[in-house]
Amino acid sequence: MNLVDANIIVTGAGSGFGRSMSIYFASQGANVFAIDINENSLNSLQDEDSRIQIFTCDLVNNETVEEVIDEIFSINKGINVLINNAGIMKNAPLVNLLQRPDSRHSIDLWNQVIDVNLNAVFYMSRSVVNRMIRNRNKGVIVNVSSIAARGNAGQTAYAATKAAVEAMSKVWAKELGVFGIRSVTVAPGFINTIGAHDALEEKMLANWVDKTPLKRTGEVSEIVSSIEFIIQNDFFNGETINVNGGLVI
Numbered sequence: 001m002n003l004v005d006a007n008i009i010v011t012g013a014g015s016g017f018g019r020s021m022s023i024y025f026a027s028q029g030a031n032v033f034a035i036d037i038n039e040n041s042l043n044s045l046q047d048e049d050s051r052i053q054i055f056t057c058d059l060v061n062n063e064t065v066e067e068v069i070d071e072i073f074s075i076n077k078g079i080n081v082l083i084n085n086a087g088i089m090k091n092a093p094l095v096n097l098l099q100r101p102d103s104r105h106s107i108d109l110w111n112q113v114i115d116v117n118l119n120a121v122f123y124m125s126r127s128v129v130n131r132m133i134r135n136r137n138k139g140v141i142v143n144v145s146s147i148a149a150r151g152n153a154g155q156t157a158y159a160a161t162k163a164a165v166e167a168m169s170k171v172w173a174k175e176l177g178v179f180g181i182r183s184v185t186v187a188p189g190f191i192n193t194i195g196a197h198d199a200l201e202e203k204m205l206a207n208w209v210d211k212t213p214l215k216r217t218g219e220v221s222e223i224v225s226s227i228e229f230i231i232q233n234d235f236f237n238g239e240t241i242n243v244n245g246g247l248v249i
């Protein structure tokens, strides 16, 4: 698919990967429908390019997801790319003996991560794909997973959501190919975003960098270019692109 005149929904467009890809894809001629929970960051994003339209939405609520997708399709029936990028990075071991009075992984934290990183991807995808099929729009669903899907210690909830997203992506590749809709995952390693630096202690990050053959974290542009490849290569389907500097081979 050509980026010129592609109609792309990006979730989590307010910062990090989502913001950079929205600006880049718009600069390449795509129409970008940018969704985020953070209205302020969306407002500044809209100023970047007139091809970007912004939509404030908390994706953990299926009703508001339906409303925003209705609105987007009423503006443009030809949506052909959905990028499920919004996510929260939270860390907690299953049992933390230093944590009192309850050393067990918080159920609230578990539910919060499942809601944003897994349920929201499901809500968005079923809603968008249903309309794509009815409108006979061919295209691609891009799901942003993580190296954590392979089982990072200290990330029970986060790892579970990302592994589940990779599994759903494979299911959708098999189910939706007949409609001309591909489904692909990108699994970044440690990439320089505010979200990653907020989520990870610098000591932990330095440790991961040390284990990475390229001895550095990745740059946001390296994730954006992977997603550009996914959109442009119409025979690429059902796979996960690992972009982690060789940390896991």
Ligand SMILES: NC(=O)c1ccc[n+]([C@@H]2O[C@H](COP(=O)([O-])OP(=O)(O)OC[C@H]3O[C@@H](n4cnc5c(N)ncnc54)[C@H](O)[C@@H]3O)[C@@H](O)[C@H]2O)c1
Binding pocket: 011, 012, 013, 014, 015, 016, 017, 018, 035, 036, 037, 038, 041, 057, 058, 059, 060, 085, 086, 087, 088, 089, 116, 144, 145, 146, 147, 187, 188, 189, 190, 191, 192, 193, 194, 195, 196
């Ligand atoms: N940065 C990394 O090193 C890294 C590595 C692997 C995977 N990832 C994944 O990449 C994606 C983007 O990461 P990032 O580093 O750009 O993060 P980020 O925190 O910079 O951006 C995430 C965006 O998602 C939005 N968001 C969060 N909850 C939302 C909700 N309920 N509804 C709507 N929007 C919501 C936030 O407001 C934010 O703008 C995430 O799914 C993350 O898990 C990041």
